[in-house]
Amino acid sequence: MASITLGGEPATTVGELPSKNEMAPNFTLTKSDLSPVSLSDYIGHKIIMNIFPSVDTGTCAKSVRQFNEEATELENTKVLCISKDLPFAQARFCGAEGIENVDMLSDYKTGNFGRDYGLSFADSAFVTLHSRCIIVLDGNGKIIHTEQVAETADEPNYKAALEALMDA
Structure with a gap:
């Protein structure tokens, strides 16, 4: 833990x-159109997983905006913004904010992603929600960088995640 x-x-x-x-680990999450998507669907691309409790909080929303902006400059890279928010909430946020460069994915159906990756809250007011983490993968699905943010209200280290991509 x-x-x-x-x-x-x-x-x-x-x-x-x-x-x-x-x-x-492979996963199956839900896209905004309610269709399933798996990690295997992204093989061949470098991946930044921006994982957070809820897009309806300030820091989470800011991280999605920041990675949306950064994603325009990234070659052969997909940014996956993952939470347990309902896909409808994720789509509403993206529409209101003009977010177009990241894939919003939801773990609302099973919570398996959060458990399999060891990042769901085990206690606190956020029990079962995802803690704030960054996981970066190379184009073959190998983990090249991780960050478990120590204080949930703090932003992740964007620079470290982006630098890990340069080495992949």
Whole structure:
């Protein structure tokens, strides 16, 4: 379990993020049009997984905006913004914000992604929601960078995630 904080209060996750140099576990998530999508659908592209509790919070929304902006400059890279928000909420946010360069994906159906990647909150007011994490994959699905953000209200290290792509 990772020990993190939520609003300064201690919280834990159900496990640890997968390790660097491991192959990322496959997943099936739901796109905004309610169709399923799996990690295997993205093989051949570098991937930034921007994972967060809810797009309806300020820091989460900011991270989606930031990666949407950065994605315009990234070659052969997909940015996946993953939460347990309903796909309708994700689509509403993207429409209102003009977000077009990231794939919004939801783990609302099963929560398996959060458990399999060890990043769901195990306790706190956010129990079962995703903690704020970044996972970067090379084009073959190998993990090349991870970040478990220590305080959920803080932004991830965008620069470190983007630099990891340059080395892949």
